[in-house]
Amino acid sequence: PFDVLVVGGGPSGASAAIYAARKGIRTGIVAERFGGQIMDTLGIENFISVKYTEGPKLAASLEEHVKEYNIDVMNTQRAKRLEKNEFVEIELENGAVLKSKSVILSTGARWRNIGVPGEAEFKNKGVAYCPHCDGPLFEGKDVAVIGGGNSGIEAAIDLAGIVKHVTVLEFSAELKADTVLQDRLYSLPNVTVIKNAQTKEITGTDKVNGITYIDRETEEERHIELQGVFVQIGLVPNTDWLGETVERTRTGEIVVDNHGATNIPGVFAAGDCTNSPYKQIIISMGSGATAALGAFDYLIRN
């Protein structure tokens, strides 16, 4: 069996595996796609100490660093079941069952897509999902935020301090964000909120130039000219495969303590798949290190 088996090969999984392997213990990584979300990321400007890099380049560095150690990397393999008995067992889609004394879950998350024409086409060309990451790229420009929940309104408030104007498009008749956030939003001079707005299309040529929506009250179609669209309708953790085994929040995030431990002894978790409040590369790497050290502590006590 492994001492530490990491499920997920994004920044948090790579970090967890390196921290574990540096303890001289038997370490493996199972990943559906090594690199994770950063494989879909163009510019990265907030990975501290690196002024600018690109996702695939960072993923290649992660892989190179992991390969410095004796880590068994099982890429393009998807985990489908976790069971705790004498060991923690991870069953893969291909039928193989891996046994380990401890497991670190680092399967990440994905932004929920709005699924309208133009979204996929203009990804990284005006369509964005992460205000902390891409907000500064829209300095002085007009943008829309789709979604009036907490993340949408937080994004709108954040962006209003950087961009020229923010239009919030909310599908239903009311914003769902907390009242304090709504109050703050409405106090800002450069924000417009449009409710009952069903996004129909993100328009553009080589990059985004506008958004078309249907006013659900009047059924009229409207168009706004702008340069950026932030889709904020939810971040979905890749944790469905865990079923009822590991404790998760209502939205599916794995609940961890400050050692990265879950409710199951020997099972740890890190990164975007957990209930950590902010989802960023540097944060997921930190939590991967925490989970590995937590797992090592567990191993020397059991």
Ligand code: FAD
């Ligand atoms: P992920 O990167 O999601 O990795 C998850 C890993 O688990 C992958 O290897 C995946 O294949 C694997 N996996 C999933 N399910 C299974 C399974 N069942 N079995 C086996 N493996 C599985 N953050 C920043 O700090 N700066 C930025 O500029 C930035 N820009 C971004 C731009 C975009 C377009 C996106 C989508 C995200 C961006 N982020 C940015 C966020 C950042 O990418 C994430 O916070 C970070 O990748 C989280 O790392 P993670 O290891 O927790 O998860």
